[in-house]
Amino acid sequence: MSDITVNTPLTSGSEHRAAPISAIGPVAWLRENLFSGWLSTAVTLVLGYLIIRAVMGFVDWAFINAIWSVPLNANGVAQTQACRELHGSGACWAVVTEKHRFMLFGTYPYEQHWRPAVVCLLFIGLFIVSAMRRFWNWTLIPIWMVTLTAIGMLMWGGVFGLPFVQQERWGGLPITLILSTFGLAFAFPLSILVALGRRSNLPAIKVLCVVYVELIRGVPLISLLFMASVMFPLFLPEGMNIDKLLRAQIAIILFAGAYLAEVVRAGLQSLPKGQYEAADAMGLSYWQKTGFIILPQALRMVIPPLVNTFIGFFKDTSLVLIIGIFDLLTAGKTAIVEPAWQGFGVEVYIFVGLIYLVFCFAMSKYSQGLEADLNRHRRR
Amino acid sequence: MSDAIVDPRYRRKPPKRPLRLSWADERIRGIVWQVLVVGVVFGIIYWLWSNTVHNLEVRRIATGFGFLHREAGLPIAEHLISYEPTDTYLRALTVGVLNTLKVAVIGVILATIIGTFIGIARLSKNFLVSKIAGFYIEVIRDIPLLLQLLFWYTILQGLPGPRQSFHPVEGVFLSNRGLRMPSLVWEGAHTATVLSVVAGIVLAWLYGRHARALQMADGQPRRIWPAAVALIFGLPVAVWLALGAPWTIDWPAMRGFNFQGGMAISPEYAALLTGLVTYTAAFIAEVVRAGIQSVGLGQWEAAQALGLRSGSVLRLIVLPQALRVIIPPMTSNYLNLTKNSSLAVAIGYQDIVSIANTTLNQTGQAIEGIAIIMAVYLTISLSISLFMNWYNARIALVER
Numbered sequence: 001m002s003d004i005t006v007n008t009p010l011t012s013g014s015e016h017r018a019a020p021i022s023a024i025g026p027v028a029w030l031r032e033n034l035f036s037g038w039l040s041t042a043v044t045l046v047l048g049y050l051i052i053r054a055v056m057g058f059v060d061w062a063f064i065n066a067i068w069s070v071p072l073n074a075n076g077v078a079q080t081q082a083c084r085e086l087h088g089s090g091a092c093w094a095v096v097t098e099k100h101r102f103m104l105f106g107t108y109p110y111e112q113h114w115r116p117a118v119v120c121l122l123f124i125g126l127f128i129v130s131a132m133r134r135f136w137n138w139t140l141i142p143i144w145m146v147t148l149t150a151i152g153m154l155m156w157g158g159v160f161g162l163p164f165v166q167q168e169r170w171g172g173l174p175i176t177l178i179l180s181t182f183g184l185a186f187a188f189p190l191s192i193l194v195a196l197g198r199r200s201n202l203p204a205i206k207v208l209c210v211v212y213v214e215l216i217r218g219v220p221l222i223s224l225l226f227m228a229s230v231m232f233p234l235f236l237p238e239g240m241n242i243d244k245l246l247r248a249q250i251a252i253i254l255f256a257g258a259y260l261a262e263v264v265r266a267g268l269q270s271l272p273k274g275q276y277e278a279a280d281a282m283g284l285s286y287w288q289k290t291g292f293i294i295l296p297q298a299l300r301m302v303i304p305p306l307v308n309t310f311i312g313f314f315k316d317t318s319l320v321l322i323i324g325i326f327d328l329l330t331a332g333k334t335a336i337v338e339p340a341w342q343g344f345g346v347e348v349y350i351f352v353g354l355i356y357l358v359f360c361f362a363m364s365k366y367s368q369g370l371e372a373d374l375n376r377h378r379r380r
Numbered sequence: 381m382s383d384a385i386v387d388p389r390y391r392r393k394p395p396k397r398p399l400r401l402s403w404a405d406e407r408i409r410g411i412v413w414q415v416l417v418v419g420v421v422f423g424i425i426y427w428l429w430s431n432t433v434h435n436l437e438v439r440r441i442a443t444g445f446g447f448l449h450r451e452a453g454l455p456i457a458e459h460l461i462s463y464e465p466t467d468t469y470l471r472a473l474t475v476g477v478l479n480t481l482k483v484a485v486i487g488v489i490l491a492t493i494i495g496t497f498i499g500i501a502r503l504s505k506n507f508l509v510s511k512i513a514g515f516y517i518e519v520i521r522d523i524p525l526l527l528q529l530l531f532w533y534t535i536l537q538g539l540p541g542p543r544q545s546f547h548p549v550e551g552v553f554l555s556n557r558g559l560r561m562p563s564l565v566w567e568g569a570h571t572a573t574v575l576s577v578v579a580g581i582v583l584a585w586l587y588g589r590h591a592r593a594l595q596m597a598d599g600q601p602r603r604i605w606p607a608a609v610a611l612i613f614g615l616p617v618a619v620w621l622a623l624g625a626p627w628t629i630d631w632p633a634m635r636g637f638n639f640q641g642g643m644a645i646s647p648e649y650a651a652l653l654t655g656l657v658t659y660t661a662a663f664i665a666e667v668v669r670a671g672i673q674s675v676g677l678g679q680w681e682a683a684q685a686l687g688l689r690s691g692s693v694l695r696l697i698v699l700p701q702a703l704r705v706i707i708p709p710m711t712s713n714y715l716n717l718t719k720n721s722s723l724a725v726a727i728g729y730q731d732i733v734s735i736a737n738t739t740l741n742q743t744g745q746a747i748e749g750i751a752i753i754m755a756v757y758l759t760i761s762l763s764i765s766l767f768m769n770w771y772n773a774r775i776a777l778v779e780r
Binding site for chain 1: 512526
């Protein structure tokens with residue numbers, strides 16, 4: 001096509017004419033993407049109508065008819081008659097206004113709420129630092145250790161003049177973040193060992209790793225959590241007891257370890273055999289070969305699926321609701337047990353869902369960006 | 381198979397070296413490591429085991445599966461086979477397994493259909509369609525399934541009571557007691573009709589194979605669809621008519637405070653199914669999208685250049701290649717749906733986890749209860765992955 005334009009002699013006096021309005025600009029975009037045929041046009045019109053209806057209905061419910069706060073009576077009990085009179089035509093955000101501290105921090109002493117709040121910020125800071133590629137080296141390990149210690153000191157207290165808060169009173173968002181972050185911090189090294197074991201030539205170690213991974217992946221997380229809550233006390237010698245949160249944490253670590261091991265194994269398998277052989281030819285020992293040659297390349301390759309698995313575990317920590325641990329979702333569910341707030345579950349679940357959505361969406365966007373970035377050398 | 385491509389020089393085994401009792405010998409190191417690891421693992425297991433045995437004795441907890449034959453005494457609202465609280469634990473657990481399968485099988489089918497539809501919509505040229513599909517996928521995937529289940533359950537419980545139930549069509553009632561629909565009074569003739577549909581499908585498939593074999597022989601394409609329609613639809617209708625065409629509808633109606641008659645779908649089941657299907661469909665949509673995108677544009681163009689019709693292009697060229705990419709992740713999504721159905725316990729649908737949990741609370745036999753849950757899910761998981769691996773091997777690319 002370009003040949004034709006080049007070969008056609010320009011007639012004198014003619015100027016380059018702008019492309020017709022129907023070929024460029026917003027009109028062309030509309031024609032191309034929304035009204036490219038009768039079927040497309042019909043679909044656009046029907047969908048457009050439905051979307052406008054749905055959005056208007058939602059705005060009515062969530063903003064225009066919504067009630068944002070309700071008065072308290074003399075005993076401090078919320079008066080929710082106004083909310084009940086809406087009969088579902090408007091949202092009762094008062095439940096969130098009234099209960100948001102409880103949902104976020106559970107039964108932690110009210111005047112000490114700044115501590116779990118700082119803990120949440122520390123966690124977020126830790127995630128952001130870990131996501132930056134300039135920190136992808138050994139400095140990450142001390143950073144994690146220091147931050148996690150600081151988090152433990154803030155939550156428990158008892159040092160630097162902070163009052164001691166026993167673990168039974170922790171709750172809400174910090175529990176969700178603790179379960180997922182500590183879970184990953186321990187599951188990740190475990191998964192690397194298991195993945196290496198599954199690829200090893202030593203038959204006994206290989207069988208152990210295969211059995212572990214397949215057993216865990218074949219059963220739902222709930223059965224492991226039940227095991228942690230009802231069976232674990234039987235496993236330990238008399239008198240020795242581990243608290244419930246730690247037991248659930250161990251179950252989550254074992255569960256996450258098996259899934260992450262499969263992701264890591266995929267990375268190990270995708271390395272060309274020449275890398276292993278070259279390392280052997282250099283006379284490196286097994287651990288030198290693994291630590292200096294294999295893992296740095298293999299892990300880099302599986303970072304995007306690793307992040308996707310992290311997202312899955314962040315969501316899966318909500319399952320501790322079933323064994324009665326006070327995480328974000330449990331706190332939300334408990335907030336509406338109070339008679340005054342019964343029946344406003346939808347508002348609470350939207351609020352809690354938004355918190356999960358923000359965390360997971362950030363991680364998922366990060367993983368997509370990273371994938372594009374790491375694959376840049378493959379594109380031409 | 382691999383012998384054919386291995387260079388004959390490498391076929392010789394390396395000479396056997398005698399074991400040297402030294403850390404420098406790789407085999408000795410391997411043996412030491414294995415003994416060490418296996419010793420530690422079994423040591424821990426033995427320690428836990430002996431603690432458990434001791435604790436069970438001290439707490440006087442019975443062991444063994446003898447309780448399975450005792451009277452369960454737990455009421456189960458939904459059961460596919462007849463069940464009374466006076467039945468044994470074994471029967472109660474069987475009901476639980478069937479309830480799990482009921483939600484898993486229907487969930488897998490619906491999630492596949494809806495997920496495929498959304499995955500194709502994600503690739504639509506229409507901006508609105510593809511953005512809505514993308515929005516759906518992103519939002520659903522970023523919210524925990526348990527929260528979604530609680531959300532759906534809250535919405536279904538917020539529906540008006542039976543007296544003020546939604547009543548869109550004659551005989552259909554939607555209330556906080558669930559969905560009531562008219563149902564067919566089942567007779568032997570209907571079973572025969574269903575069986576003849578299956579027979580019709582099998583016969584049509586055999587006929588199609590025969591027709592293709594003939595086409596391979598002489599190059600003449602044969603018309604398959606009239607015979608297929610006759611076999612799949614005509615045969616059952618003929619059977620049904622021959623058996624007297626029974627057709628009695630059981631209409632639900634208000635009696636007192638609840639409905640009588642018809643078919644009921646409980647709010648628990650409806651919430652669980654809705655949550656599982658919408659959640660898994662978002663994951664399946666991504667799998668389908670990736671599968672379709674993995675087939676190069678050149679494949680479409682080459683097939684069209686050969687003169688194939690667009691339906692044939694999809695069926696003969698694109699789908700077989702896309703399926704190779706789709707099947708493995710699809711398998712893990714099916715497995716996830718089945719395992720996620722265990723969240724039923726949170727909203728009170730009585731699946732195997734819920735019933736086994738009640739059983740272990742009533743009998744105090746935690747180890748047996750959890751062993752039953754794990755055994756059931758391991759069996760289901762292994763069966764699904766065996767079937768999908770078989771199917772995957774059938775459609776996999778045959779390479780040299």
